[in-house]
Amino acid sequence: MKALVATNKNEPLVCKDVEMPVPGDGEVLIRMQAGALNHRDVWILKGMYTGLTFPSILGSDGVGIDPDGRSVIINPSICYGKNPADKSGTYQIGGDYYRSLGMPQSGTFAEYMAIHKDYVVAKPKHMRIEEAAALPLAGLTAWRALFTKCKAKKGDKVLISGIGGGVALMAMQFAIAVGASVYVTSSSEEKIARAMAMGAKGGALYTQAGWAKGFGKSVGGFDVIIDSAGGDGFSDLIRLCNQEARVCFYGGTRGAINQLNPYPIFWNQLTIMGSTMGTAEDFREMVDFVDKYVIVPVVDSVYDLEDGNEACLKMEAGGQFGKIVLKIV
Amino acid sequence: MKALVATNKNEPLVCKDVEMPVPGDGEVLIRMQAGALNHRDVWILKGMYTGLTFPSILGSDGVGIDPDGRSVIINPSICYGKNPADKSGTYQIGGDYYRSLGMPQSGTFAEYMAIHKDYVVAKPKHMRIEEAAALPLAGLTAWRALFTKCKAKKGDKVLISGIGGGVALMAMQFAIAVGASVYVTSSSEEKIARAMAMGAKGGALYTQAGWAKGFGKSVGGFDVIIDSAGGDGFSDLIRLCNQEARVCFYGGTRGAINQLNPYPIFWNQLTIMGSTMGTAEDFREMVDFVDKYVIVPVVDSVYDLEDGNEACLKMEAGGQFGKIVLKIV
Numbered sequence: 001m002k003a004l005v006a007t008n009k010n011e012p013l014v015c016k017d018v019e020m021p022v023p024g025d026g027e028v029l030i031r032m033q034a035g036a037l038n039h040r041d042v043w044i045l046k047g048m049y050t051g052l053t054f055p056s057i058l059g060s061d062g063v064g065i066d067p068d069g070r071s072v073i074i075n076p077s078i079c080y081g082k083n084p085a086d087k088s089g090t091y092q093i094g095g096d097y098y099r100s101l102g103m104p105q106s107g108t109f110a111e112y113m114a115i116h117k118d119y120v121v122a123k124p125k126h127m128r129i130e131e132a133a134a135l136p137l138a139g140l141t142a143w144r145a146l147f148t149k150c151k152a153k154k155g156d157k158v159l160i161s162g163i164g165g166g167v168a169l170m171a172m173q174f175a176i177a178v179g180a181s182v183y184v185t186s187s188s189e190e191k192i193a194r195a196m197a198m199g200a201k202g203g204a205l206y207t208q209a210g211w212a213k214g215f216g217k218s219v220g221g222f223d224v225i226i227d228s229a230g231g232d233g234f235s236d237l238i239r240l241c242n243q244e245a246r247v248c249f250y251g252g253t254r255g256a257i258n259q260l261n262p263y264p265i266f267w268n269q270l271t272i273m274g275s276t277m278g279t280a281e282d283f284r285e286m287v288d289f290v291d292k293y294v295i296v297p298v299v300d301s302v303y304d305l306e307d308g309n310e311a312c313l314k315m316e317a318g319g320q321f322g323k324i325v326l327k328i329v
Numbered sequence: 330m331k332a333l334v335a336t337n338k339n340e341p342l343v344c345k346d347v348e349m350p351v352p353g354d355g356e357v358l359i360r361m362q363a364g365a366l367n368h369r370d371v372w373i374l375k376g377m378y379t380g381l382t383f384p385s386i387l388g389s390d391g392v393g394i395d396p397d398g399r400s401v402i403i404n405p406s407i408c409y410g411k412n413p414a415d416k417s418g419t420y421q422i423g424g425d426y427y428r429s430l431g432m433p434q435s436g437t438f439a440e441y442m443a444i445h446k447d448y449v450v451a452k453p454k455h456m457r458i459e460e461a462a463a464l465p466l467a468g469l470t471a472w473r474a475l476f477t478k479c480k481a482k483k484g485d486k487v488l489i490s491g492i493g494g495g496v497a498l499m500a501m502q503f504a505i506a507v508g509a510s511v512y513v514t515s516s517s518e519e520k521i522a523r524a525m526a527m528g529a530k531g532g533a534l535y536t537q538a539g540w541a542k543g544f545g546k547s548v549g550g551f552d553v554i555i556d557s558a559g560g561d562g563f564s565d566l567i568r569l570c571n572q573e574a575r576v577c578f579y580g581g582t583r584g585a586i587n588q589l590n591p592y593p594i595f596w597n598q599l600t601i602m603g604s605t606m607g608t609a610e611d612f613r614e615m616v617d618f619v620d621k622y623v624i625v626p627v628v629d630s631v632y633d634l635e636d637g638n639e640a641c642l643k644m645e646a647g648g649q650f651g652k653i654v655l656k657i658v
């Protein structure tokens with residue numbers, strides 16, 4: 001079968017024929033139709049990840065056809081809350097282990113994939129193939145951060161930083177769906193305008209010095225903030241918190257957080273949480289939710305599997321608004 | 330009546346005769362027997378606080394006799410979760426307001442105090458007067474941070490930083506009482522030894538460079554961390570977290586937090602919370618708990634009310650192990 005193979009760090013992906021996977025105990029063989037890129041894939045290729053294993057078939061997100069002919073999506077959050085004998089490439093959590101699909105376990109960027117049936121879930125009927133491919137990891141991460149961790153609800157004021165990324169957009173769509181008042185930040189006026197066209201109430205350019213002060217004055221504080229940047233800008237987000245606000249980040253692309261003042265955090269009884277991926281229960285709830293609210297993930301662009309390297313360059317450039325999809329058949 | 334009056338910032342307290350308070354609607358007159366100092370009192374005197382009002386009778390902690398002759402302690406966490414018409418000197422929380430007893434509302438450092446009956450709770454019978462005076466604010470703050478926020482439980486590994494302070498000691502005693510494995514940090518070997526004599530399993534000198542690395546190697550990670558320092562040392566505490574650990578701080582004496590790495594926070598699904606004082610429910614639960622486990626607050630030293638300034642200097646010096654109490658009668 002054809003697969004997009006990571007041969008080593010700092011090497012381009014190679015689209016080539018590899019052996020068909022043989023399903024193990026409890027596993028099923030999925031004929032893949034599309035996958036979607038995540039920053040994780042790009043960081044693995046740049047060597048910026050732990051537990052690198054080459055060669056590997058990357059890809060956490062995917063949609064395909066199961067042996068019974070049903071359209072399915074894959075839950076990429078492997079062993080979350082389980083404790084498999086094989087701990088390689090896994091992260092311990094509360095005595096258990098989790099990891100993301102796609103290195104060391106072969107991922108979705110291939111014509112076929114063997115996966116345990118517990119991670120196979122019916123594709124939401126209202127989505128096109130490319131949209132369904134874009135859902136799993138972004139939807140799961142956004143769900144856990146926004147609802148499981150931050151308990152976002154109707155009437156909350158929610159701020160999503162860095163709009164345009166897959167998780168940020170999903171979090172925005174989810175929060176709007178439950179009736180929260182959602183605002184966004186971006187380095188791009190165009191992205192803010194697109195978010196507002198989708199239902200966001202407003203936005204701020206975080207590239208403007210002192211943006212948080214003016215934004216706080218014009219729109220007030222927030223009950224929930226979802227971030228993936230960290231860095232020096234994180235303390236701006238804390239300044240924008242209402243009392244008892246919940247702040248959750250699922251990434252830290254801007255690195256270490258500095259000048260974080262503890263006083264507003266304890267006076268205002270804030271909660272700051274880190275989150276990554278989600279449990280099987282989070283995934284089921286998320287899929288039920290997108291079905292109920294007919295939510296459609298935003299697809300930025302679609303590439304053929306053979307053009308995986310081009311797709312990675314697009315993601316690295318960071319200009320996308322939504323998910324970058326790889327079409328397999 | 331005699332009272333210890335703060336006349337202005339950067340001025341010594343004055344012990345003098347003032348008018349007897351007249352209880353308002355729903356209030357009772359308490360004949361005070363002892364009070365206890367908190368950092369708040371010292372910070373008010375140094376002008377390091379918001380909403381300064383002079384002259385004021387300070388004091389958040391106290392024990393006395395109510396009009397029916399019962400021994401009572403005072404819950405100093407005023408209007409926590411209520412919304413009084415008078416918002417001066419209060420902090421908003423979730424649309425409601427809270428403040429600590431003792432400026433603007435007259436505090437416990439006086440022979441008599443008028444206080445709403447809702448804030449008057451029976452004194453734990455097993456405590457001496459001085460010990461009961463030491464309980465309220467430290468016990469409440471420790472309770473909310475450790476249990477309401479961090480959900481500490483039997484079997485958890487708990488780290489308490491800066492042992493010797495009133496809240497830190499209460500948190501240590503509470504955590505030991507529920508069967509947690511408790512460790513402490515301090516700048517003093519003597520304080521660590523005293524904590525271990527009280528049931529702590531071990532401790533580390535945070536003044537030694539690289540202490541966290543060695544400590545993590547020798548005793549492993551923690552499920553709950555209670556801190557009141559913040560500052561550059563806070564990131565050391567994050568390095569010592571187990572997966573899904575809860576970290577709560579109720580102060581930030583070392584100022585802004587720097588070099589806080591977001592990656593371990595989201596990979597390990599950490600929760601960082603700020604907390605201050607507590608609700609009426611927290612207070613009731615805390616008092617029931619100290620009754621059940623026969624917990625006795627640690628009293629560092631007892632001063633006469635007239636020697637309030639000397640007591641403040643002792644607190645500022647920071648060498649105390651336990652609460653500094655002011656005897657009134």
